[in-house]
Amino acid sequence: MSEKLLTLEEATERSKELRQQLNQYAFEYYDEDNPTVEDYIYDRLYTELVQIETTYPELITFDSPTQRVGGKVLKGFEKVTHSVQMYSLNDAFSKEDLLDFDERVQKLAGKPVSYCCELKIDGLAISLKYENGRFVQGATRGDGNVGENITENLKTVKSIPMVLKEPISVEVRGECYMSKQAFAQLNQEREEAGQDVFANPRNAAAGSLRQLDTKIASSRQLNTFLYTVADFGPMKAETQFDALNELSALGFRSNPKKKLCETIEEVWAYIEEFHEKRSELAYEIDGIVIKVNDFDIQDELGFTVKAPRWAIAYKFPPEEAKTIVEEIEWT
Numbered sequence: 153m154s155e156k157l158l159t160l161e162e163a164t165e166r167s168k169e170l171r172q173q174l175n176q177y178a179f180e181y182y183d184e185d186n187p188t189v190e191d192y193i194y195d196r197l198y199t200e201l202v203q204i205e206t207t208y209p210e211l212i213t214f215d216s217p218t219q220r221v222g223g224k225v226l227k228g229f230e231k232v233t234h235s236v237q238m239y240s241l242n243d244a245f246s247k248e249d250l251l252d253f254d255e256r257v258q259k260l261a262g263k264p265v266s267y268c269c270e271l272k273i274d275g276l277a278i279s280l281k282y283e284n285g286r287f288v289q290g291a292t293r294g295d296g297n298v299g300e301n302i303t304e305n306l307k308t309v310k311s312i313p314m315v316l317k318e319p320i321s322v323e324v325r326g327e328c329y330m331s332k333q334a335f336a337q338l339n340q341e342r343e344e345a346g347q348d349v350f351a352n353p354r355n356a357a358a359g360s361l362r363q364l365d366t367k368i369a370s371s372r373q374l375n376t377f378l379y380t381v382a383d384f385g386p387m388k389a390e391t392q393f394d395a396l397n398e399l400s401a402l403g404f405r406s407n408p409k410k411k412l413c414e415t416i417e418e419v420w421a422y423i424e425e426f427h428e429k430r431s432e433l434a435y436e437i438d439g440i441v442i443k444v445n446d447f448d449i450q451d452e453l454g455f456t457v458k459a460p461r462w463a464i465a466y467k468f469p470p471e472e473a474k475t476i477v478e479e480i481e482w483t
């Protein structure tokens with residue numbers, strides 16, 4: 153079909169088919185890490201869609217995969233005031249800190265509680281706003297109340313859905329990160345080009361989202377894990393664990409290694425498990441986030457000025473330095 157010049161009616165029909173198929177293939181590849189077609193199949197269909205959109209630009213749509221490649225150069229980033237504050241987390245550095253947290257929570261809740269444990273992805277916190285299922289705004293955390301509008305750059309992040317599986321209005325938060333492999337590849341390219349290298353994947357992700365040229369952001373293989381619902385809209389989840397599953401069902405990427413723990417001892421076992429497994433993960437984590445699972449109890453416990461009383465971040469010590477530590481000369 154791509155050789156013969158299509159009529160507008162044929163092109164309208166064919167471009168709709170192509171968009172649906174390409175977006176499904178991209179969802180499997182970027183969100184589910186489970187591609188079902190070879191790259192050359194995707195590329196051939198993508199090329200056909202570009203040809204149709206070049207002939208009939210009026211057929212380019214909001215969610216066309218051709219719009220993921222960026223191309224706008226912004227003058228700057230506008231400020232965004234978050235409708236719901238983006239809180240930070242209090243830290244725990246030992247099992248004793250964790251037990252103290254559990255004791256405080258049980259005392260405030262007046263009963264034992266279950267915890268939803270999540271890997272603490274070492275990236276940049278972002279907030280995504282959807283209206284009737286369409287992505288309308290993306291922002292950085294900033295100081296928790298005012299962030300930067302980076303919508304155009306986030307449109308190039310392939311795992312961020314442009315259209316949700318349900319036409320609902322919600323605001324969700326998560327982490328935008330760069331995988332260890334993408335980070336190593338980027339730094340190698342920069343080194344070969346005589347450019348400064350990034351110190352770590354978090355800085356590389358932050359630097360990529362701060363680019364005014366959206367083509368650069370698009371080239372950086374950024375990824376996401378979503379973990380918070382700020383404005384629930386019609387979402388029904390009553391616990392953090394269910395909210396994470398609901399985020400996946402909507403088309404977001406949420407980290408599969410979450411665990412529901414009934415006791416703080418189970419939480420500690422999960423912390424030790426992933427302290428062990430940390431180096432095997434495709435992305436960097438700097439700890440574990442432990443959250444009271446039940447939203448009603450979260451509401452009872454509330455927030456301090458900066459952080460929830462119902463969550464804590466157990467921080468791992470920094471991974472041992474890659475460089476050889478010089479032998480200390482004992483005099």
Ligand SMILES: NC(=O)c1cnc(OC2CCCC2)nc1N
Nearest residue numbers: 239240270271272273379380441
């Ligand atoms: N970096 C992460 O992976 C991460 C960060 N934050 C949160 O939760 C917010 C929700 C309320 C305060 C902290 N969860 C996470 N998994």
